[in-house]
Amino acid sequence: xxxxxxxxxxxxxxxxxxxxxxxxxxxxxxxxxxxxxxxxxxxxxxxxxxxxxxxxxxxxxxxxxxxxxxxxxxxxxxxxxxxxxxxxxxxxxxxxxxxxxxxxxxxxxxxxxxxxxxxxxxxxxxxxxxxxxxxxxxxxxxxxxxxxxxxxxxxxxxxx
Numbered sequence: 001x002x003x004x005x006x007x008x009x010x011x012x013x014x015x016x017x018x019x020x021x022x023x024x025x026x027x028x029x030x031x032x033x034x035x036x037x038x039x040x041x042x043x044x045x046x047x048x049x050x051x052x053x054x055x056x057x058x059x060x061x062x063x064x065x066x067x068x069x070x071x072x073x074x075x076x077x078x079x080x081x082x083x084x085x086x087x088x089x090x091x092x093x094x095x096x097x098x099x100x101x102x103x104x105x106x107x108x109x110x111x112x113x114x115x116x117x118x119x120x121x122x123x124x125x126x127x128x129x130x131x132x133x134x135x136x137x138x139x140x141x142x143x144x145x146x147x148x149x150x151x152x153x154x155x156x157x158x159x160x
Contacts, residue, residue: 007019007077008033014083014084014085015081015082015083016037016081016082016083017079017080017081018030018033018034018079018080018081018082019077019078019079020058020077020078020079020080021075021076021077022061022062022066022067022072022076022077022078023062024059024062024063026058027054027055027058027059027061027062028055030054030058030080031051031052031054031055031058032051034050034051034054034080034082034091035047035048035050035051035054037082038050038051038082038089041084041089041150042089042148042150042151046089046148046150049129049148050089050091050129050148052125052129053091053125053126053129053130053146054080054091056122056125056126057093057102057122057126057144058078058080058093059122060100060122061078061093061095061097064100065095065097065098065100065142066078066095066096066097067097068097068098069097069098078093078094078095078096078097079092079093079094079095080092080093080094081094087149087150087151088131088147088148088149088150089147089148089150090145090146090147091145091146091147091148092143092144092145092146093142093143093144093146094141094142094143094144095141095142096140096141096142097142099137099142100142101135101137102123102126102133102135102144103133103134103135103144104135105123108121108123108124109124110124126146129148130146130147130148131147131148131149132145132146132147133145133146133147
């Protein structure tokens with residue numbers, strides 16, 4: 001059986017809805033897609049930062065959350081919404097995995113990661129890059145909301 005890795009839809013003029021298959025390959029594709037979208041509104045550095053954030057959170061969902069469920073259907077997905085409003089890029093992740101509140105979790109430090117031989121820096125990276133982070137669980141759904149303030153990218157063709 002063949003599965004789609006991503007299903008992308010434009011919710012409105014300012015939102016992009018992505019259904020991400022619970023695989024690391026699909027997470028990489030979603031992260032790249034988010035980078036491309038974000039670079040339309042912000043500079044390349046912010047696009048790269050948000051690509052890393054999507055990869056870190058998506059990988060955590062696959063490796064430590066929803067992807068660890070014993071009876072996970074083959075077509076399981078989590079959702080990611082990208083929205084721009086008020087000089088801010090909003091990322092919202094929703095999944096039905098075990099509860100995990102990243103907003104109150106204690107992140108590792110780079111020094112602790114080195115001592116362990118690497119890994120464990122996802123929460124640290126997300127908190128360093130994003131301006132706001134909130135979590136809620138409603139029923140069996142985890143919802144992680146992240147915000148990154150930006151200055152709109154100048155239209156590069158306007159100078160021509």
